[in-house]
Amino acid sequence: MIALGCDHGGYELMQEVKKHLEERGLEYKDFGCTGPESVDYPVYGKKVAQAIVDGECEKGILICGTGIGISITANKFKGIRAALCTDCFTAEATRLHNDANILAMGGRVVGPGLALKIVDTFLDTPFSGDERHIRRINMIED
Numbered sequence: 001m002i003a004l005g006c007d008h009g010g011y012e013l014m015q016e017v018k019k020h021l022e023e024r025g026l027e028y029k030d031f032g033c034t035g036p037e038s039v040d041y042p043v044y045g046k047k048v049a050q051a052i053v054d055g056e057c058e059k060g061i062l063i064c065g066t067g068i069g070i071s072i073t074a075n076k077f078k079g080i081r082a083a084l085c086t087d088c089f090t091a092e093a094t095r096l097h098n099d100a101n102i103l104a105m106g107g108r109v110v111g112p113g114l115a116l117k118i119v120d121t122f123l124d125t126p127f128s129g130d131e132r133h134i135r136r137i138n139m140i141e142d
């Protein structure tokens with residue numbers, strides 16, 4: 001189950017992401033927001049992070065205008081590794097190296113074509129499981 005959250009700056013792009021996940025037959029839980037009206041991104045960053053910490057969802061996708069505020073919010077939670085990605089290379093690398101559990105994007109930064117490729121790369125790339133990467137991830141929590 002993929003947890004989804006956005007603010008007004010990410011609302012439009014999130015509709016594209018939802019359509020794409022449906023076409024791929026991937027299940028998601030939408031934590032809002034529910035329209036293009038101005039809202040506060042921390043509300044949605046927290047909901048998605050909590051759903052992952054609780055084990056309700058395995059991964060998350062967060063979108064605000066830049067992807068910055070909502071990823072900063074999510075990264076306050078222990079065990080959350082939210083990666084702000086603007087290209088497929090970083091989306092792949094953050095799965096391989098950081099075992100990132102949340103993909104963050106900026107709805108005012110990336111267009112839908114690139115964003116959906118980033119989503120696919122993020123969701124389809126497994127963690128490498130390499131000892132050095134496990135060690136470094138554990139050091140984040142220390």
Ligand code: RB5
Pocket residue numbers: 007008009010041064065066067068069070
């Ligand atoms: C909202 O205008 C904007 O500040 C927000 O979407 C995000 O970019 C914050 O980091």
